[in-house]
Amino acid sequence: MIVLHGSAGSPYVARVRMQGYAKGIDIALRPAALGTPEFQAMNPIGKMPVLEHNGFILPESLIICEYLEDLHPTPSMLGVTPQERALARLIPRTVDLYCASLFSLLRAASDSSFKIDEPTERANLEKGLNALEHFLQPTGYAARAELSLADCVLVPWLYYGNKLAAFGDDTLSRFAKLSRYIEMVADDPIAQQVWAEMDEAFRAFMTKWKADQEAAAKKD
Ligand SMILES: N[C@@H](CCC(=O)N[C@@H](CS)C(=O)NCC(=O)O)C(=O)O
Numbered sequence: 444m445i446v447l448h449g450s451a452g453s454p455y456v457a458r459v460r461m462q463g464y465a466k467g468i469d470i471a472l473r474p475a476a477l478g479t480p481e482f483q484a485m486n487p488i489g490k491m492p493v494l495e496h497n498g499f500i501l502p503e504s505l506i507i508c509e510y511l512e513d514l515h516p517t518p519s520m521l522g523v524t525p526q527e528r529a530l531a532r533l534i535p536r537t538v539d540l541y542c543a544s545l546f547s548l549l550r551a552a553s554d555s556s557f558k559i560d561e562p563t564e565r566a567n568l569e570k571g572l573n574a575l576e577h578f579l580q581p582t583g584y585a586a587r588a589e590l591s592l593a594d595c596v597l598v599p600w601l602y603y604g605n606k607l608a609a610f611g612d613d614t615l616s617r618f619a620k621l622s623r624y625i626e627m628v629a630d631d632p633i634a635q636q637v638w639a640e641m642d643e644a645f646r647a648f649m650t651k652w653k654a655d656q657e658a659a660a661k662k663d
Contacts, residue, residue, distance in 0.1 A: 447507075448475040448637070449491035452644030454614075455504040456492040457599035461637045462508050465590050466515050505535055508592055520592040530586040533578055534593035538600050541571030549603055552610045565614075572618055579620040590633065598634045601625060602641045 445463075447470050449456035456472070463470040475491040476482045485493045486502035494501045501507055512521055521528040544567040551559045561579065575597075579585055586593035604615050604627070616622055628634045 444497070445470045445511075446473055446495040447471070448473050448485065448493040448495065450644055450648070451640045452477065452648055453491055454596075454599035454603060455490075457602070457637050457641050458504055458595045459492055459494070459507050459511070460512055461531050461595040461598060461633060462520055462592065462641070464633050464636060465520060465595065468511060468512070468515055497647075501566065502660075505539070508535075508595065512592075520590070520595060522587055522591060525557050527587055530578065531593050533592040534575065534585050534597035535654075537571065537578060541574055542568060542600065544568040544571065545600070545607060546602055548612075549607055549610075552607070552612075562621060572614065572621065576618040576620050579624055581620055581623070584628070585624060590631070594607075594628065594634070597624070598628060598631075598637055598642060601628070602638050602645075 446454065447459055447467065449459075449472065450458065451460070451472060460470060460472065462468075475493065477489060477491065481494070483489055485495075485500045488502065490502070492502070492504055492507060494507045494577075496514075499508055508520070512519065521531045544564040546555075547559045548561070548568065549566045550557045551561065551564075580587065582588075584590050584594050585597050608615055615625070
């Protein structure tokens, strides 16, 4: 049995689930008890997701995805040729290393107490998106004609990317290949399922967060 400890709203959790749907792997989602000694024992960094498979514990979403590829090589989410496989890995790395400012910008847009250096975060995101635009395929899915690991990472990231657009920020729409991709992938049933699950979890999270904020304000 494969268990994933995490929340559906996390883009890092959602990428593993999306890979599972694309490959037909059954993955049970369990809430991650972040901050508890039990969770720290599974992942000393304290972040979700953590995979549990027959007693084997594995953190870090991209390593989990690679592990699942090794366990279930077909259908491959990486591809056949070395070039195809490299590109399927390059887009996830670009998203993780260079596009993470999206989350700071979004948080700052929805929580006025969260202070960031906005020009710096914007410049970082712009730089990351430039790279993403460079590597994205002009047709088909992100890294090749078919769905790959690149899509499993990009689609959950875009759930939050689209939220930035909902705040009136047109950053993403200024990238032509990315805009084409967003339009194309919106019709993909697996992407739709992942976005719906993320949306349900995100809404529940926001409801609880607002209630907690109100309760804290009443106490002051
Ligand atoms: N590099 C990690 C990042 C995971 C990550 O940032 N997870 C967030 C949720 S979206 C988390 O667990 N945050 C809790 C915390 O930092 O305390 C991965 O790819 O798995």
